[in-house]
Amino acid sequence: MTTTVWTRRHVLGLADFSPSEYDTVLQTAASFREVLSRRTKKVPALQGQVIANLFFEPSTRTRSSFELAAKRLSADTLNFSPGTSSLTKGETILDTAKTYLAMGANMMVIRHRNAGVPQTIAAEMDRLDTRVGILNAGDGQHEHPTQGLLDLFTICCLLNFDYPRLGLLAGKKIAIVGDIIHSRVARSNIWCLTASRAEVHLAAPPTLLPKWFAEIVDEDNSNQDSSSQIPRRQLFIHSDIEPALKDADFVMTLRLQKERMSAHLLPSLREYHQHYGITRDRLKLCKPDVKILHPGPVNRGVEISSDLMDDPQFSLISQQVTNGVAVRMALLYLMGSGSH
Incomplete structure (x- = not known):
């Protein structure tokens, strides 16, 4: 693994990423790409951590990729589906995030059709001093960093x-x-x-x-x-x-x-x-x-x-899909084990 110290609690966009941060992600992903080529495609890097996938809009590749990445790191996953959630009863998005926080989530992966939702949830987690990391899986027309x-x-x-x-x-x-x-x-x-x-x-x-x-x-x-x-x-x-x-x-x-x-x-x-x-x-x-x-x-x-x-x-195109798992493993690993 790369020896560069990772300091980001959240990954909400790439506008302020430095070259060293890009290289840290790339080289960490290369290490996990090697893991995914083994017969046993699992490492205990995030064992005991809980990753909540909060996808408020439809997704196939991104959602499946994040779920598989978390499992390959031995994390436990919680998957959110808006159509069968309390959002249909009037619950707010922040209340939904706090529900998963109360269940012990260490990281939340957020996808929403409106720009700014991951940033809003990240700000609330910081205000509550939770140390929960937020990863933007696509928000409106803003960014899709992974x-x-x-x-x-x-x-x-x-x-x-x-x-x-x-x-x-x-x-x-x-x-x-x-x-x-x-x-x-x-x-x-x-x-x-x-x-x-x-x-x-x-x-x-x-x-x-x-x-x-x-x-x-x-x-x-x-x-x-x-x-x-x-x-x-x-x-x-x-x-x-x-x-x-x-x-x-x-x-x-x-x-x-x-x-x-x-x-x-x-x-x-x-x-x-x-x-x-x-x-x-x-x-x-x-x-x-x-x-x-x-x-x-x-x-x-x-x-x-x-x-x-x-x-x-x-x-x-097929390499992009395959590489998505390694890159998302890298980000979850860095966010879950970094000094922040």
Whole structure:
């Protein structure tokens, strides 16, 4: 395991992560990836601890991944389902969290359709001086830090399987294509990928491309002094896909989040695929050894052609799912055993 001391009680976002913190997560995840390759895929690292998975919105990959990660660390798990909970009787979210606190939860994994809910619960746990750690599993259009970290881990492992680290991405070009305006995944990936000195290019129809992503990074850069651990971020925005894909080393395509679209932001899914879908022809613009990522779930034939999604020569999608368990094990381990 890495010897760096972990001091974070909560992981709510990646905006203020330092390079050393990224490397700590990456190298700890690499250790747990090795554990998951063994015949006996379990370690007693968090034996006796209780992890509550409070998912207030539907999830398959993230929820299952967190539950499996906790069990691989020998922790006990409590799983929350809003449809059969006291929320239907008028209980507040904070009261729900306090109920799990009273049951002995040491950490809570929170996912909610509204931004800020994990932060609110973390603030309440701190106010009560509980020492309970809160991990954001996705909140509204804010962040999805574990998805950003598993995407980072997947890319770094491809570049150096035995020693994944942030510095491997310096100078690489990474294109993020799709429904960026609604994507918490995009925001988390922007923070971690730009921290690595990679060149990040966003591409989407103008209706799905918020200008405030560039403003966030510009503000972050302007507030840095010469002693800052975080390098100046390189982020570029395009309404056409071609300049984003030109000579890209990696392409991350994002799901069209139709459930979050309150207006007619696209003429049709067919037209979107025609202009922004990732296809074999479009990949010819990229580096010859380009790799594709997608956080899932995938709308086949919309964001990416179905055959390309299943082609191991290009697709890292299955590796992302596998790596998600190792990365979430790493975070739960660091939060559960760190000095904070």
